[in-house]
Amino acid sequence: MKQGFFRSYEWMLARRYLRSRRSEKFVSLISWSSGIGIAIGVMTLIVVLSVMNGAAVEIRDKLLGFSSHIDVQGPGDTLSEWPAWLQQSESLPGVKRAAPYIQSQVLASYGSRAFGALLKGVDATRSDDIAAHVVKGRFIGSGVSPFEVVMGKTLARKLGLDVGDKVRLMSPSGGISPSGASPRMRAFELVGIFDSGFHEYDVGVIITPLQAVQRLNRLGNSVTGIELFLDDRDQANAVAKLARQSLPTGAWVTDWQQRHRAFFNALKTERVAMGVILSLIIMVAVFNMVASLVMVVMERRKEIAILKTVGATHSSVMRVFLLMGMMLSGVGTMLGSVLGLLLAWKLDPLLAWIEKMLGMQFMSGEVYFIDHVPSVIDFSSVVMIVVASLIMGLLATFYPAWRAASVPPAEALRYE
Structure with a gap:
């Protein structure tokens, strides 16, 4: 029986391989820690980009609160x-x-x-x-x-x-x-x-x-x-x-975008740079997932060999491990996006409460342009982060899946 592109037994095997048995708890822990790493990376990206987007919007609003949209001089x-x-x-x-x-x-x-x-x-x-x-x-x-x-x-x-x-x-x-x-x-x-x-x-x-x-x-x-x-x-x-x-x-006519072009271009460049740097967190988690899935392949060599001897095809074995990677990256991405959206939504009052509890101020208006940490969620950026995370997770799964499908049954069962 099939469930779309994947067969039902492939879903069952993927879920079973992700659950730990007593002798495999360490491998399972590493696998799920990679999913948690992806969640942390996605959450961090969403929060940081929301803060930087909020800062740009806040500064623009403050600038234009006392400044004209267009200035005309003689x-x-x-x-x-x-x-x-x-x-x-x-x-x-x-x-x-x-x-x-x-x-x-x-x-x-x-x-x-x-x-x-x-x-x-x-x-x-x-x-x-x-x-x-x-x-x-x-x-x-x-x-x-x-x-x-x-x-x-x-x-x-x-x-x-x-x-x-x-x-x-x-x-x-x-x-x-x-x-x-x-x-x-x-x-x-x-x-x-x-x-x-x-x-x-x-x-x-x-x-x-x-x-x-x-x-x-x-x-x-x-x-x-x-x-x-x-x-x-x-x-x-x-x-x-x-x-x-x-x-x-x-007539000398200038608009607010001309007057502050260098400043907002600098903010945009900084936002892109921070996005690229923080994407490395997701990449580290993805490489961790590759290593954990390779360890799963080594632990499951006997079971993979048995699957092949009873008729499982090369592509079927690959799909099992592709499903495992998709589950890890999917759960991590969804968890990270939900936590990131919640944190970005309530970041300003949360930091205000922490400042009140600690009796300190994180951002001083005399040092920065603003005196609080604004957060504005850009849903197009969130969608881009989620899609990029899922794609990186899927691409990282191909190598362990290919390793699993390449296990020779005779050699794996020779000494069993």
């Missing part, structure tokens, strides 16, 4: 005809909103403490995404004076500031006095503290109304550029091409 340092450019930019297909901005480097000081930061002037009515990150106080724009700021929680902590305090900002864009160039300085009220979840922003960005930066740097009505936010950020490259065609000559 031919010079400032743009004076920005209202017309703003109207043209908003009419582009796929653009959800556009907003002018000004940015400059400043020195923020409070008491005896001083830190460099990026001062960004924004239109408060067009900056809902930034306002959503304010965790203490309020967002800019609702006060009487334009000289108010919100800053990241880390910068506020380093300066020793709280909501309501006055922070002094010094801009290098100074005027000319009889004694030479002198920086401009002004006191701003801290009205809110934001938490972007991205350390670079929390420690180095200060947000203020557009008019405040214009008056501080005496820019008149000029701005640095225009930020475009899209309905679909993955279409940034296509919309940027349309912007270059429709905006006046001299």
Whole structure:
């Protein structure tokens, strides 16, 4: 009787050979340890690739949480005809909103403490995404004076500031006095503290109304550029091409994929490299399975010879040992994929619980771009890992199966 390509007695023999008898416990242990090794390798690959994929997604989201999808600037340092450019930019297909901005480097000081930061002037009515990150106080724009700021929680902590305090900002864009160039300085009220979840922003960005930066740097009505936010950020490259065609000559248009191309290419390369390196765990387990199946063949020489004498064909004996390898690699792969998916799914809360229990932090926001270990499961990668593991397991079984089928019955039974 057949069950597909394999006969029923071949399934029975494969299962029996994988079960240990008292005299064969060591061989069986080695066989199943190779399956466990495959499970560990598959689980590790799924978890590591999920973490690296999650890190890329998390960093991209944090970057674009305070950064535009497309940046439009003029031919010079400032743009004076920005209202017309703003109207043209908003009419582009796929653009959800556009907003002018000004940015400059400043020195923020409070008491005896001083830190460099990026001062960004924004239109408060067009900056809902930034306002959503304010965790203490309020967002800019609702006060009487334009000289108010919100800053990241880390910068506020380093300066020793709280909501309501006055922070002094010094801009290098100074005027000319009889004694030479002198920086401009002004006191701003801290009205809110934001938490972007991205350390670079929390420690180095200060947000203020557009008019405040214009008056501080005496820019008149000029701005640095225009930020475009899209309905679909993955279409940034296509919309940027349309912007270059429709905006006046001299427009400098860059999208987020261009600005951060080197960084995300490095993440992609690292993900591929880690995948290749960790695949070696599966390969080691597969070679272990080859060795264990060869040992099974040596232990079962007498039984293989008897099978051949009662009519088992060369291909039938091969199928028995192919089934054994498929069972080991199949069980190991399925077990590893299930454990890997479960661990990747609950990795962030699990690590948070371990950090709480041990009283330590695995990832510091001051060292890394993020302060936790994100995990995003890419099911296409999981399918690729499972298929690759099964194929490696199947290919590794051919040699032991060929060795088993090549056992000469007469020689194996001569001294039995």
